[in-house]
Amino acid sequence: MSKNTPIQSIPILDFSLFETDPTAFLSQLKRASRDVGFFYLSGHGIPQSLIDDVLASSRRFFALPEADKLEIEMVNSPHFRGYNRVGQELTKGQRDWREQIDIGSEAPAIPFGKDQPAWTRLQGPNLWPRALPELKPILLEWQSELTKLAERLLKAFAVALEQDRNVFETIYAGQPNHLIKIIRYPGRDATGSEQGVGAHKDSGFLTLLLQEKQKGLEVEAEDGRWIEAEPREGTFVVNIGELLELVTDGYLKATVHRVVTPPAGTDRLSVAFFLGAPFDAEVPLLDLPSHLKAQAGGITRDPQNPLFRNSGQNTLKSRLRSHPDVAARHHADLVAAQTRAEVVSAA
Numbered sequence: 001m002s003k004n005t006p007i008q009s010i011p012i013l014d015f016s017l018f019e020t021d022p023t024a025f026l027s028q029l030k031r032a033s034r035d036v037g038f039f040y041l042s043g044h045g046i047p048q049s050l051i052d053d054v055l056a057s058s059r060r061f062f063a064l065p066e067a068d069k070l071e072i073e074m075v076n077s078p079h080f081r082g083y084n085r086v087g088q089e090l091t092k093g094q095r096d097w098r099e100q101i102d103i104g105s106e107a108p109a110i111p112f113g114k115d116q117p118a119w120t121r122l123q124g125p126n127l128w129p130r131a132l133p134e135l136k137p138i139l140l141e142w143q144s145e146l147t148k149l150a151e152r153l154l155k156a157f158a159v160a161l162e163q164d165r166n167v168f169e170t171i172y173a174g175q176p177n178h179l180i181k182i183i184r185y186p187g188r189d190a191t192g193s194e195q196g197v198g199a200h201k202d203s204g205f206l207t208l209l210l211q212e213k214q215k216g217l218e219v220e221a222e223d224g225r226w227i228e229a230e231p232r233e234g235t236f237v238v239n240i241g242e243l244l245e246l247v248t249d250g251y252l253k254a255t256v257h258r259v260v261t262p263p264a265g266t267d268r269l270s271v272a273f274f275l276g277a278p279f280d281a282e283v284p285l286l287d288l289p290s291h292l293k294a295q296a297g298g299i300t301r302d303p304q305n306p307l308f309r310n311s312g313q314n315t316l317k318s319r320l321r322s323h324p325d326v327a328a329r330h331h332a333d334l335v336a337a338q339t340r341a342e343v344v345s346a347a
């Protein structure tokens with residue numbers, strides 16, 4: 001961490017440089033993801049036409065009559081998929097003033113059974129709105145394109161960390177585990193609250209965030225100031241999740257961020273893609289070369305938020321906390337067990 005030079009802004013990285021001048025790109029990547037934990041990514045190769053389709057169909061979904069949206073309400077899904085009304089999701093126990101759809105990997109549900117690990121309940125079908133059939137094909141293409149982009153980024157991280165470029169293969173090989181959230185933050189007049197989403201770190205490996213036009217995302221700097229990550233056309237905001245921090249023993253940084261409710265009379269649209277690890281994976285702890293190890297700060301342990309090396313257990317912990325209505329209706333038996341879980345030792 002560069003203690004002497006607190007960050008002022010979020011750096012912009014051009015991924016096409018990885019092909020033309022890998023040494024320069026990797027040094028920018030290391031710096032950005034170690035000092036800040038956040039960067040803009042341009043030159044990513046995702047077609048603008050697909051980006052436009054995703055944003056336009058997301059807008060059309062939120063404009064549907066409420067009854068059409070409630071048809072796919074998340075509380076109907078034991079797998080935490082579907083629509084949440086404004087104020088239904090919690091961050092650290094406080095309401096987030098946003099409406100959203102959660103879309104995960106498409107896979108058949110695993111029948112519940114005593115001998116199954118609890119995370120198997122996370123796997124299952126998505127809920128798609130009947131009133132907007134275009135959403136499914138567009139979002140499935142988005143899943144596939146963003147998974148490939150995240151895989152390319154993880155390979156760049158592997159090389160930057162002086163590992164075999166396939167060291168993260170367990171994360172993206174087979175059926176990768178990802179979650180898309182399509183989010184709309186209503187303006188202050190509609191919410192009466194500042195909290196679009198409360199301050200948090202992302203729990204997976206990598207997050208790729210598409211922002212429409214309205215700002216609101218803020219990143220916490222070392223000195224406690226909040227730095228705006230306003231939308232920049234043609235870019236994604238990329239940030240490190242807690243699992244990538246864990247596997248690098250804190251060399252890469254999961255940074256706290258939040259979204260502030262947009263001004264009265266406006267709203268804000270964003271589409272987040274979270275790459276996790278397959279639910280049955282144990283995340284690898286990397287053996288960094290000594291000169292990198294010397295700069296690894298260790299992970300931040302929070303007794304209120306234990307980190308598990310098992311990906312499914314980790315995801316389930318986050319989902320049960322964020323969606324108490326789904327937890328109460330479908331997983332009451334797990335809620336008590338959750339609190340007895342142990343903090344992982346990264347040693």
Ligand SMILES: O=C(O)CCC(=O)C(=O)O
Nearest residue numbers: 183197202217259270272
């Ligand atoms: O909507 C955004 O800009 C960010 C949302 C976010 O941080 C999250 O859902 O984890």
Ligand SMILES: [Fe+2]
Nearest residue numbers: 200201202257
């Ligand atoms: Fe986040």
